[in-house]
Amino acid sequence: MSMDIGIYNKFKDLVYEKAGIHLGDQKQALVAARVSKRLRELNLSDYREYLKYLREDKTEGELVHLLDAISTNVTSFFRESVHFDFLQEKMKVWLGQGQRRFRFWSAASSSGEEPYTMAMVLKEATAGYNVDMRILATDISTRILARAEEGFYPAEKASAVPSNLLNKYFEKTETEKGHGYRVSKNLRDMILFKRLNLSKPPFPMKGPMDAVFCRNVMIYFDNDVRRRLLSEVQRLLKNDGYLFVGHAESLAGQLCTLANVKPSIYVK
Numbered sequence: 352m353s354m355d356i357g358i359y360n361k362f363k364d365l366v367y368e369k370a371g372i373h374l375g376d377q378k379q380a381l382v383a384a385r386v387s388k389r390l391r392e393l394n395l396s397d398y399r400e401y402l403k404y405l406r407e408d409k410t411e412g413e414l415v416h417l418l419d420a421i422s423t424n425v426t427s428f429f430r431e432s433v434h435f436d437f438l439q440e441k442m443k444v445w446l447g448q449g450q451r452r453f454r455f456w457s458a459a460s461s462s463g464e465e466p467y468t469m470a471m472v473l474k475e476a477t478a479g480y481n482v483d484m485r486i487l488a489t490d491i492s493t494r495i496l497a498r499a500e501e502g503f504y505p506a507e508k509a510s511a512v513p514s515n516l517l518n519k520y521f522e523k524t525e526t527e528k529g530h531g532y533r534v535s536k537n538l539r540d541m542i543l544f545k546r547l548n549l550s551k552p553p554f555p556m557k558g559p560m561d562a563v564f565c566r567n568v569m570i571y572f573d574n575d576v577r578r579r580l581l582s583e584v585q586r587l588l589k590n591d592g593y594l595f596v597g598h599a600e601s602l603a604g605q606l607c608t609l610a611n612v613k614p615s616i617y618v619k
């Protein structure tokens with residue numbers, strides 16, 4: 352079913368209003384295809400009816416469907432691994448200074464590879480120390496969060512985890528989904544998964560946080576949404592706390608008081 356520009360603009364406005372996601376005009380064909388599929392599944396007759404359905408859905412479950420269909424949840428274990436090397440080094444410094452309480456945030460955690468990588472790196476860095484350490488992992492998509500919380504990964508995805516860590520922090524399992532690995536309970540227990548819409552500050556957290564991973568999500572936002580998000584990140588970080596953004600993202604040109612220490616790494 353073709354989608355005229357007037358209807359497409361209504362989808363664009365709705366997605367921006369609800370999730371801060373700026374859809375470019377080049378996404379029109381993709382949105383039309385994905386939404387048409389959803390219309391068939393829901394037995395709705397046209398796009399207008401679907402827009403109404405979306406607006407009336409107070410649980411935002413349908414919005415999650417739409418966002419999952421038009422944005423990407425792509426992620427992987429140890430993605431952009433220099434960030435994790437950096438974090439490991441920083442942990443040595445903080446432990447050396449006597450710090451024992453640590454709080455971290457994975458701000459767009461997708462299917463969980465990012466916060467679980469953080470958890471492994473942090474556990475390794477603090478081995479032998481008695482620490483109080485927690486990670487908050489958030490995403491707008493309740494569907495992807497449920498997968499993250501379950502912590503099951505097919506063998507192919509888990510292969511990005513070094514084998515010593517895979518043996519230590521995962522259990523081999525066979526499920527109806529096939530052969531794979533489940534994150535061990537003690538790693539899962541370090542992480543609290545919660546739904547959070549990054550485009551709707553202020554956020555309920557108080558901080559202070561030692562490091563925030565906000566990677567590969569700001570690309571979807573325009574400068575207004577980014578500015579509001581960054582101001583919350585700055586509020587939540589402790590002094591000498593770090594923000595990691597995706598390698599393709601930069602805070603250049605943003606009104607931001609964080610200092611750039613390396614490409615894609617910022618300090619308060």
Ligand SMILES: C[S@@+](CC[C@H](N)C(=O)[O-])C[C@H]1O[C@@H](n2cnc3c(N)ncnc32)[C@H](O)[C@@H]1O
Pocket residue numbers: 370371372422423424425426427430458459460461462465489490491492495547548549550565566567568571597
């Ligand atoms: C490409 S993934 C990034 C995953 C991980 N941070 C990484 O770098 O590998 C983008 C994630 O951002 C989430 N997302 C999109 N808009 C969001 C919003 N307004 N608030 C919170 N999360 C959002 C998506 O659901 C998706 O899981």
